[in-house]
Amino acid sequence: MNPRVLVITGAGGVGxxxxxxxxxxxxxxxxxxxxxxxxxxARRLASALGLESLDNHPEPVTAQPGLSAAMLDVSxxxxxxxxxxxxxEVANRLLQDPFFRALADRFPAAQAYAAGEQMSEHVESRRWxxxxxxxxxxxxxxxxxxxxxxxREVVGGRLLRWLxxxxxxxxxxxxxxxxxxxxxxxxxxxxxxxxxxxxEFLLDxxxxxxxxxxxxxxxxxxxxxxxxxxxxxxxxxxxxxxxRFFEELESGPGRPETVVFNKQLPESWTVSxxxxxxxxxxxxxxxxRENLSRWAAEVRxxxxxxxxxxxxxxxxxxxxxxxxxxPTSVDALAELLEGSPELVAHVLGPTSEDR
Amino acid sequence: xxxARLATGGLALNRGRPTLAGMLDRKMTFVSGKGGVGKSAITxxxxxxxxxxxxxxxxxxxxxxIGAGLHLATERLEYIPHRVRPGVTAMAVNRSDALDxxxxxxxxxxRAAPTKVLSRALSVLAxxxxxxxxxxxxxxxxxxxxxxxxxxxxxxxxxxGQLFSYLRAPTTIAELVPAGPIRAxxxxxxxxxxxxxxxxxxxxxxxxxxxxxxxxAVLERLDAxxxxxxxxxxxxxxxxxxxxxxxxxxxxxxxxxxxxxEHHLAVLAQQSRWLDELPDGPRLPYLxxxxxxxxxxxxxxxxxxxxx
Numbered sequence: 001m002n003p004r005v006l007v008i009t010g011a012g013g014v015g016x017x018x019x020x021x022x023x024x025x026x027x028x029x030x031x032x033x034x035x036x037x038x039x040x041x042a043r044r045l046a047s048a049l050g051l052e053s054l055d056n057h058p059e060p061v062t063a064q065p066g067l068s069a070a071m072l073d074v075s076x077x078x079x080x081x082x083x084x085x086x087x088x089e090v091a092n093r094l095l096q097d098p099f100f101r102a103l104a105d106r107f108p109a110a111q112a113y114a115a116g117e118q119m120s121e122h123v124e125s126r127r128w129x130x131x132x133x134x135x136x137x138x139x140x141x142x143x144x145x146x147x148x149x150x151x152r153e154v155v156g157g158r159l160l161r162w163l164x165x166x167x168x169x170x171x172x173x174x175x176x177x178x179x180x181x182x183x184x185x186x187x188x189x190x191x192x193x194x195x196x197x198x199x200e201f202l203l204d205x206x207x208x209x210x211x212x213x214x215x216x217x218x219x220x221x222x223x224x225x226x227x228x229x230x231x232x233x234x235x236x237x238x239x240x241x242x243x244r245f246f247e248e249l250e251s252g253p254g255r256p257e258t259v260v261f262n263k264q265l266p267e268s269w270t271v272s273x274x275x276x277x278x279x280x281x282x283x284x285x286x287x288x289r290e291n292l293s294r295w296a297a298e299v300r301x302x303x304x305x306x307x308x309x310x311x312x313x314x315x316x317x318x319x320x321x322x323x324x325x326x327p328t329s330v331d332a333l334a335e336l337l338e339g340s341p342e343l344v345a346h347v348l349g350p351t352s353e354d355r
Numbered sequence: 356x357x358x359a360r361l362a363t364g365g366l367a368l369n370r371g372r373p374t375l376a377g378m379l380d381r382k383m384t385f386v387s388g389k390g391g392v393g394k395s396a397i398t399x400x401x402x403x404x405x406x407x408x409x410x411x412x413x414x415x416x417x418x419x420x421i422g423a424g425l426h427l428a429t430e431r432l433e434y435i436p437h438r439v440r441p442g443v444t445a446m447a448v449n450r451s452d453a454l455d456x457x458x459x460x461x462x463x464x465x466r467a468a469p470t471k472v473l474s475r476a477l478s479v480l481a482x483x484x485x486x487x488x489x490x491x492x493x494x495x496x497x498x499x500x501x502x503x504x505x506x507x508x509x510x511x512x513x514x515x516g517q518l519f520s521y522l523r524a525p526t527t528i529a530e531l532v533p534a535g536p537i538r539a540x541x542x543x544x545x546x547x548x549x550x551x552x553x554x555x556x557x558x559x560x561x562x563x564x565x566x567x568x569x570x571x572a573v574l575e576r577l578d579a580x581x582x583x584x585x586x587x588x589x590x591x592x593x594x595x596x597x598x599x600x601x602x603x604x605x606x607x608x609x610x611x612x613x614x615x616x617e618h619h620l621a622v623l624a625q626q627s628r629w630l631d632e633l634p635d636g637p638r639l640p641y642l643x644x645x646x647x648x649x650x651x652x653x654x655x656x657x658x659x660x661x662x663x
Contacts, residue, residue, distance in 0.1 A: 137390075271611070
């Protein structure tokens with residue numbers, strides 16, 4: 001049986017990486033052989049997990065038996081991908097091509113696609129009971145879902161059809177009589193062999209199509225079978241990105257049905273209470289009251305935003321309280337979720353099939 | 356004139372060299388920051404402020420979507436500039452219009468000749484070719500600056516992660532193309548961006564770990580390759596001091612007052628730790644409670660105004 005996959009998505013800065021690590025630690029403590037796949041973790045979190053020198057290969061986390069961790073290395077993943085899917089000669093040419101490097105570095109879905117390939121590899125290795133995937137923040141996390149299809153488009157879509165002038169795949173010869181004359185003309189105007197070189201590069205890239213097509217469909221399948229949760233805070237920017245998940249992602253299996261609001265302040269702060277005690281100085285009382293009323297306004301705002309959000313998309317709402325200090329040890333990571341038993345039960349409890 | 360008056364000003368909050376005048380007294384200012392730190396709100400607030408001072412301002416959203424437009428109380432910015440507030444005109448770059456304009460107005464590709472082929476070739480290749488999409492996008496605000504219809508072009512620039520590939524695009528293209536109009540244009544653009552009298556960059560950060568680390572990475576990169584002049588790093592959402600100390604806190608009973616005070620102190624401590632890692636620059640306060648995006652921009656503009 002394939003392992004359970006938990007995909008944690010959301011905008012950058014909402015605490016996705018920390019939550020993924022916390023879920024990983026919690027799952028390992030429940031006895032599940034767990035692998036957390038993370039992207040670019042913050043320094044302190046990395047050291048909490050002992051992730052100084054991690055790469056695509058999962059390593060056991062010394063501080064937490066049962067837990068392994070891997071960190072996405074985008075350029076290594078791309079290199080591996082090229083070697084997997086291309087003839088050696090083409091692979092070497094591609095890896096040296098400046099356009100290819102630019103594509104790997106900068107194509108918005110590149111990191112997301114590389115993460116998808118890594119996820120599939122870990123799923124198919126069947127070494128784990130649970131894989132927690134902390135997704136790259138590109139496109140508010142949405143890129144992770146759309147990257148497989150977009151990669152297919154990049155290596156075999158519109159571009160190539162245009163260059164070869166027909167839908168017959170892999171006909172390099174055709175390009176010479178269709179697009180190339182036009183590109184040469186264009187290059188003559190622009191002042192260099194820019195477009196022609198790009199076209200040659202794209203034709204090389206085309207040879208990856210069959211491999212990438214197969215692989216990317218496997219990623220799609222794993223994504224459909226995964227449990228996905230969207231993490232956000234009540235701040236406008238992450239929330240706007242979270243909204244895109246529910247508006248742009250087609251409904252169906254794999255589409256997140258749960259939203260986790262992270263960094264939530266206690267609702268009890270909005271209930272006004274008197275602060276009368278002979279031991280409290282007047283200045284202290286005034287300052288404390290003023291401070292509470294400012295934060296109560298924040299809590300009310302968070303509350304409104306949350307309710308509106310879950311009501312609009314009919315979602316399951318889970319919350320994780322604000323913590324004053326970001327966790328710097330596996331114990332602190334586990335503690336983070338102690339206040340959110342519902343979240344743990346939801347994502348780590350028995351699945352509907354098990355029940 | 357207006358410019359001369361601005362040039363004498365400075366921010367009181369500002370403990371270093373960067374000044375508000377430095378941000379407004381340019382032909383073009385880029386505003387960037389990690390996603391979610393408030394860069395669009397700050398872009399909008401600077402636009403409102405410049406307009407209050409009698410400047411004709413164009414706000415350019417460089418990434419499609421909402422951005423600064425939301426803070427200027429318009430639903431969505433169009434490619435055609437629209438007046439959104441007195442003295443403030445706003446637009447958003449959309450790639451296909453920008454590409455068309457780039458070919459016609461910037462490269463002067465004759466309409467009859469292979470423009471159609473070119474624009475088709477470029478539009479499909481722009482997805483993959485390094486620098487093309489970026490140069491076309493950044494070309495728009497630069498073009499508006501050259502046209503000189505506005506006193507100040509304020510650019511709501513792409514977030515930090517993508518910023519450099521846009522700012523460096525003209526240089527990238529000039530390196531890739533050996534000769535001809537694209538190269539000539541790219542060179543002209545890269546020297547325009549590097550002109551520190553005319554163009555500046557403002558980075559926005561909140562005093563949190565990731566925004567600060569990402570900002571530092573960009574600062575290092577700018578140091579190594581000064582494609583544009585850095586004017587200021589604005590620290591946003593700074594909490595007010597709490598007029599209570601630890602012994603005061605101990606007199607408070609358990610409950611919301613004490614919790615909120617402890618929370619405030621904890622966040623303050625975190626903020627001051629990360630604030631120390633940022634270069635000196637203007638600081639903007641945390642705005643508590645409910646604010647619409649337009650209110651946030653107005654309030655920030657008032658704060659800038661008050662500090663001047």
